[in-house]
Amino acid sequence: MFKDKLVYEQIEQTQCNERYTEEDLKYALTYPPRFSIVRVNTIKYSREEAIRLLKEIIEKDYKHRAVFPPKIYYHPVFQDVLVLESLGKLPLSPLSENEVIVDARCGAAVLRGAEIYCPGIVGCPKGLSKLDTVSVYADIKGKCLRGYAEKFTGEKVFLGNGEAxxxxxxxxxxxxxxxxxxxxxxxxxxxxxxxxxxxxQDLCFVQNLPSVIASHLLEPLEGETILDMCASPGGKTTHIASLMKNTGQVVALDKTERKIGYIKENCARLGVTNVNAIAFDATKAYDENGSTEKPPFAGEIFDRILLDAPCSALGQRPQLFNKMSCKELKTYPNLQKKLMATAVKLLKRNGRLVYSTCTLTKMENEDLVTWALQNLPLKEVKPSIPGFSSRFNICSSRQNADTDTIGFFVACFNKIE
Structure with missing residues (x-):
């Protein structure tokens, strides 16, 4: 699972105060959640329209599969969320001697439902023809050379059976x-x-449930000015914009024009019009003599700020093989602290700050919160959404849509005098 075994030692306790063994964690993270989450694009569709159209899309997709389509239902708390409940891991065995090898990235995408596209294929038998029955595996450690034609003996994961x-x-x-x-x-x-x-298309946005929750915990209001500090590819940005009903302004920062391009594409696809996406390093977004229109910004101009910080991403699922080193892991808290300190300077007094990561390490989550409360003018606040405290740590431990997710951490603050 982890190339560097020391990384495992940095994984903090789960929400249930149970400790994962390394084998438990490997199993939990190797497979995706059984529940797929889509956020309805409420700018264009009602929940009722979305669930009807989504059922039609899913039924068409499942015509090629040997199982029934997933159940689709409304999330009981979040009105803009639909839950797709699949069967999860199935007891399948390889059916063919024709072995196709795909790279690990393709393999992870396939486990989350994607098709197998040609660029992801790295090995297959000599003489493979269209319509041949095949069994497909993912090369976990990237050892299979492109064009390989023999049985691959490296470490691999079986993905399923199909046809060329x-x-x-x-x-x-x-x-x-x-x-x-x-x-x-x-x-x-x-x-x-x-x-x-x-x-x-424009019907909905695929998001892990914790990412949807993070935007809800920000509790944006119509007409406000809100900053999304590390915004690409724009899932949370467009969600905040839709919660504001396309009013006010959402400023979305990310470091490169390429990443800003993803945000703009998603805004255009979903019909979001109140986002100003800017290529800028968020650690340098504050200047006491800054502008109110573009970065670097003057202090205390944003009503709310979402800081979905760059992190080690150890909670992401599925992960077939993680190359993170312990040395690399320990670089993240310094960056997260810089971003947090900048966010506080940009936030209005009594404004809301939501900090989130998709990782499981104490140093990036609980320790970061402790540092922030000791060094910055912040206090933790309990959101008005029922069932949520000022901070929570979701990890894949129980078989329901709210807990069988990626590993994720969220903390909510208000700026004090």
């Missing part, structure tokens, strides 16, 4: 230009719906 949509020479020929679906799986080791943007 292309010939081998199209995958590894001199042109290497083919980009469509290479293998279509009809049996998957983990049942998860395919929810890429081409399928759902």
């Amino acid at each position: 949509c292309v010939f081998r020479h199209e995958l590894f020929g001199p042109a290497l230009s083919i980009k469509g679906i290479g293998i279509r799986l009809y049996e998957r080791v983990f049942d998860c719906p395919n929810l890429n943007y081409d399928i759902i």
Whole structure:
């Protein structure tokens, strides 16, 4: 699971105060959550319209599969959330001697419902033809050389059974230009719906539930000025904008024009019009002589700030192999503290600050909160949403939509005098 075994020692306790063994953690993180979450694009659709259209999309997708479509239902607390409950891990075995190897990134996407596209395929048998039955595996450690034609003996994970949509020479020929679906799986080791943007278009946004919760805990109001400090690809940005009903302004920062491009694309797709996306290093976003219009900003101009901080991402699922080193892991808290200190300077007095990460380490979560309360003019606040305290740590421990998620941490603060 972890290339550096010392990383495991940094994993903090779960929400239930139980301690994962390394094997437990490996199992929990190797597979995605059984529950897929979509946030309804309330700018364009009602919940009722969304659930009807989503059912049609899912039923069409599952025509190619050997299992029934997932159940779709409303989340009991969050009115803009639909839950898709799949079967989860299935007791499948390889059916074919035709072994196809995909890279780890492709394998992780497949476990979350994606198709197998040609660029992700790194190995397959000689003479593979269209419609041949195949069994597909992910190369966990990246040891399979592209074009490999024999049985791969390295560490691999079985993904499912399906049929080839292309010939081998199209995958590894001199042109290497083919980009469509290479293998279509009809049996998957983990049942998860395919929810890429081409399928759902402007209907909804695929998000892990904790990411949706983080925006709700910010409790944005119509007409406010809100900052999303590390915003790409724009899931939380567009959610905040929709909660504000396209009023006021959401300033979305990220370091590169490429990342800002993702935010703008998602805003355009979803019909969000109140976002100002700017390529800027958020650690340098404050200047006492700054502007109220563009970064660096003057102090105390934002009503609310979301800091979904860069982190070690150890809570993400699925992870087939994690290359994080303990040395690299320990660089994150310094960056998170810089961002937190900058956020406080930009936040109005009594304004709300939500800090979140998608990781499981104490140094990036609980220790960071302790540091902030000791060094910055902040107090923890309990959100008005029922069932949530000032901070919580979600981890994949129980089989329901609220806890079978990625590992995630959220803390809520108000700025004091």
